[in-house]
Amino acid sequence: MTGTNVLIVGAGPVGLTLAIDLAWRGIDVTVVETRAPAAPPDPKCNHVAARTMEIFRRLGLAAKVRDAGLPEDYPHDISYRTTFTGEELTRIKIPCRRDRFTMKDGPDCNWPTPEPPHRINQIFLEPILFEHAASQPRIRIVSRTSVEDVVVEDRTATVSLRDLETGAVRRIDCRYLIGCDGARSVVRKAIGAELVGDAVVQRVQSTYIRAPKLIDLQRHERAWGTGAINPRRSGMVYAIDGRERWLVHNYMKPGEGDFDSVDRDACLRTILGVGADFNYDIISKEDWYGRRLIASKFRDRCAFVAGDAAHIWVPYAGYGMNAGIADAMNLSWLLAAHLNGWAPASILDAYAAERWPITSQVSRFAMSHAEAEIKRRGAVPEEIEDAGPSGERARREVGRLAY
Numbered sequence: 032m033t034g035t036n037v038l039i040v041g042a043g044p045v046g047l048t049l050a051i052d053l054a055w056r057g058i059d060v061t062v063v064e065t066r067a068p069a070a071p072p073d074p075k076c077n078h079v080a081a082r083t084m085e086i087f088r089r090l091g092l093a094a095k096v097r098d099a100g101l102p103e104d105y106p107h108d109i110s111y112r113t114t115f116t117g118e119e120l121t122r123i124k125i126p127c128r129r130d131r132f133t134m135k136d137g138p139d140c141n142w143p144t145p146e147p148p149h150r151i152n153q154i155f156l157e158p159i160l161f162e163h164a165a166s167q168p169r170i171r172i173v174s175r176t177s178v179e180d181v182v183v184e185d186r187t188a189t190v191s192l193r194d195l196e197t198g199a200v201r202r203i204d205c206r207y208l209i210g211c212d213g214a215r216s217v218v219r220k221a222i223g224a225e226l227v228g229d230a231v232v233q234r235v236q237s238t239y240i241r242a243p244k245l246i247d248l249q250r251h252e253r254a255w256g257t258g259a260i261n262p263r264r265s266g267m268v269y270a271i272d273g274r275e276r277w278l279v280h281n282y283m284k285p286g287e288g289d290f291d292s293v294d295r296d297a298c299l300r301t302i303l304g305v306g307a308d309f310n311y312d313i314i315s316k317e318d319w320y321g322r323r324l325i326a327s328k329f330r331d332r333c334a335f336v337a338g339d340a341a342h343i344w345v346p347y348a349g350y351g352m353n354a355g356i357a358d359a360m361n362l363s364w365l366l367a368a369h370l371n372g373w374a375p376a377s378i379l380d381a382y383a384a385e386r387w388p389i390t391s392q393v394s395r396f397a398m399s400h401a402e403a404e405i406k407r408r409g410a411v412p413e414e415i416e417d418a419g420p421s422g423e424r425a426r427r428e429v430g431r432l433a434y
């Protein structure tokens with residue numbers, strides 16, 4: 032049996048940022064992750080908040096993150112249209128990364144911070160975090176290894192690790208254990224926390240596709256996110272690489288069956304506004320439930336949870352990862368203060384006291400935002416796609432209310 036001071040389960044964005052910050056504060060960390068080094072995550076998160084970018088700046092990562100993602104001139108706008116290739120209803124203008132620091136006119140300019148928000152998909156962000164973490168002498172990443180069992184005691188936690196290549200199991204002790212192991216967290220279960228809230232707010236059949244011809248079929252300027260609003264099938268299309276990869280969310284209607292009972296191809300073509308002759312390849316299916324769930328507690332003695340292990344909510348307004356990184360930053364300085372010898376262990380009580388209420392508040396904000404959108408989607412006028420004046424009126428009205 033071997034020991035370590037701080038053990039983090041999960042090398043997602045939250046676990047990696049926590050490890051990097053702890054190392055920055057002089058703490059040695061071990062990170063255990065089931066994925067192979069550099070194995071890409073699912074293409075989920077796109078929006079990196081200003082606060083997260085400020086954290087990345089302090090850690091020496093902001094420039095690398097800012098330079099990655101969409102091409103430098105690709106608009107970060109959100110466009111609402113009847114379909115992806117249809118009429119535009121309205122547009123929220125957000126500077127592309129080339130113009131982020133120079134553009135002065137527009138609703139998303141002049142942020143009072145040296146690091147305004149950024150759009151970058153998790154598939155591009157995580158490798159940057161991973162590479163940086165792996166290069167830090169204080170961080171040891173144990174890949175292709177799964178934490179299978181956790182026993183929490185007063186002063187230590189013991190975890191069983193399975194090597195996913197050989198099947199061998201070993202045990203490791205740690206002084207502090209942090210579960211950054213996502214929605215199905217084994218650490219959350221081990222600390223006896225339950226998920227409390229609203230189990231299913233929304234179901235989204237989501238498809239990650241490769242479609243190189245799609246970009247040129249648009250009648251309007253490109254946008255990072257494009258909402259398709261029509262009474263037949265509403266959805267959202269995200270530009271992932273700004274060239275050929277797209278994530279298409281199909282918002283399932285109330286009363287529809289499970290994900291596979293809805294015709295994926297037909298819905299996707301309706302959202303995109305393309306015919307049967309349009310070619311695309313499915314890279315992966317990324318179906319998800321919108322939930323609002325918070326762990327009933329964030330800590331048991333020396334074990335903590337952070338990120339999706341502690342809270343899961345609808346990804347409206349881009350708060351999931353950003354809130355998880357805020358958890359990590361809160362816990363990091365408290366742990367470092369204690370381990371570096373200038374604060375008593377009781378300082379760690381601040382973690383749940385500070386993070387639980389704000390997390391609950393954000394979950395409700397994200398949820399009410401989602402509910403308002405769901406309501407708007409359920410009330411799209413039938414004539415919105417008509418060519419005549421009634422269609423124009425409907426498009427103007429929906430555009431006015433779209434966000």
Ligand SMILES: Cc1cc2nc3c(=O)[nH]c(=O)nc-3n(C[C@H](O)[C@H](O)[C@H](O)COP(=O)(O)OP(=O)(O)OC[C@H]3O[C@@H](n4cnc5c(N)ncnc54)[C@H](O)[C@@H]3O)c2cc1C
Nearest residue numbers: 041043045065076077078178213338339346349351352353
């Ligand atoms: C469609 C969609 C869009 C989103 N958009 C945004 C957005 O714009 N902005 C935003 O902030 N958030 C967004 N989110 C949420 C965001 O993706 C998550 O909040 C974020 O990934 C959580 O990070 P995490 O590190 O806590 O967990 P995860 O990303 O789930 O990482 C957990 C890690 O732990 C590993 N792991 C799990 N179990 C074990 C185990 N037993 N042993 C070892 N390793 C383990 C996993 O392999 C994984 O690498 C979105 C989510 C979805 C579904």
